Amino acid sequence: MAILSFADLVNECTKQNKSIYEIAQEQESILLEDTIDVVRLRVLEDLLAMKEAVKNGLHSTEKSISGWCGDDCVKLPQRFNKKGALFGKTFEKIITYALATAEENLRMGRIAACPTAGSCGIVPSVIIAVSEEEKILEAEQINGLLTAGFIGLLISNKVQLAGAVAGCQAECGVASAMAAGALCQMLGGNTSQIIQASSLALKNILGLTCDPVCGLVEVPCIKRNPFLAVHAVTAAELALCGVESKIPMDEIVDTLKITGQLMSPLLKETSLGGLAKTKTAQELEKKLFNKKV
Ligand code: SF4
Numbered sequence: 001m002a003i004l005s006f007a008d009l010v011n012e013c014t015k016q017n018k019s020i021y022e023i024a025q026e027q028e029s030i031l032l033e034d035t036i037d038v039v040r041l042r043v044l045e046d047l048l049a050m051k052e053a054v055k056n057g058l059h060s061t062e063k064s065i066s067g068w069c070g071d072d073c074v075k076l077p078q079r080f081n082k083k084g085a086l087f088g089k090t091f092e093k094i095i096t097y098a099l100a101t102a103e104e105n106l107r108m109g110r111i112a113a114c115p116t117a118g119s120c121g122i123v124p125s126v127i128i129a130v131s132e133e134e135k136i137l138e139a140e141q142i143n144g145l146l147t148a149g150f151i152g153l154l155i156s157n158k159v160q161l162a163g164a165v166a167g168c169q170a171e172c173g174v175a176s177a178m179a180a181g182a183l184c185q186m187l188g189g190n191t192s193q194i195i196q197a198s199s200l201a202l203k204n205i206l207g208l209t210c211d212p213v214c215g216l217v218e219v220p221c222i223k224r225n226p227f228l229a230v231h232a233v234t235a236a237e238l239a240l241c242g243v244e245s246k247i248p249m250d251e252i253v254d255t256l257k258i259t260g261q262l263m264s265p266l267l268k269e270t271s272l273g274g275l276a277k278t279k280t281a282q283e284l285e286k287k288l289f290n291k292k293v
Contacts, residue, residue: 006249013191021143024150043142046112050124053111057100064106069218073099093129095226102225115152115161118217119175121225123148126179126232136186144182151181151198159257163210164269166260172228173205179232197239199249201232206259209267211274213281
């Protein structure tokens with residue numbers, strides 16, 4: 001049976017008595033005409049690429065071509081090593097890894113777009129940080145990533161995951177929904193809780209605009225990654241406690257699409273509105289391109 005919606009996914013999980021990641025790896029195996037072992041190996045490669053991006057990003061202070069960004073991640077351990085963050089080690093790691101990955105992206109380093117390059121720090125930071133702190137096995141991390149991927153796939157069946165089409169809600173917002181589902185899976189959540197986690201994350205980020213300064217994936221994109229990673233954790237924790245979204249996931253995805261359609265083109269990656277048109281953004285643009293704005 002073709003799985004085109006979250007309702008279909010729940011039906012299929014129930015019918016086959018399988019988890020979302022099991023359905024995901026089966027579907028991928030059919031698509032690739034290869035075994036489930038090969039599918040899982042490919043997902044492992046993605047996971048390792050994510051870990052490599054975090055490792056590289058943690059130490060680099062190389063700035064982007066604009067010179068605006070690239071040296072924020074290294075500031076975090078300087079404080080955390082002296083005085084831990086208010087919410088503990090996992091929180092420290094999540095926001096640090098999210099920044100590390102997003103800064104690697106601006107340096108044109110190797111990252112795994114998840115679902116896009118601008119939102120590349122959200123899913124990896126949550127999976128890697130929580131796995132390190134909770135001693136979650138690699139196989140479980142793969143299950144988490146498969147879950148995240150299938151959630152992203154189902155959303156992308158209805159909405160193109162691009163800021164130019166539906167704003168940042170379709171990039172960082174969807175990444176947060178994917179991360180929430182992955183985390184819920186890794187922490188032992190059932191199918192319903194996983195979808196609830198994604199629903200809560202996505203529902204509470206609807207309307208986020210795409211307004212990159214000078215059209216570069218730097219401001220506000222980079223710092224959105226740690227914020228939306230923590231947002232994912234909130235959603236997963238609520239779902240694991242039994243909190244449910246009153247609006248079902250499929251209707252939230254429909255709303256994401258409609259909200260994207262209603263959004264002014266000025267707020268969809270054109271850099272003609274929002275933060276991109278602030279006084280400071282215009283001054284930055286003038287300096288960068290040495291032109292009158
Ligand atoms: S603001 Fe726009 S370019 Fe930046 S991450 Fe969000 S969707 Fe992508």
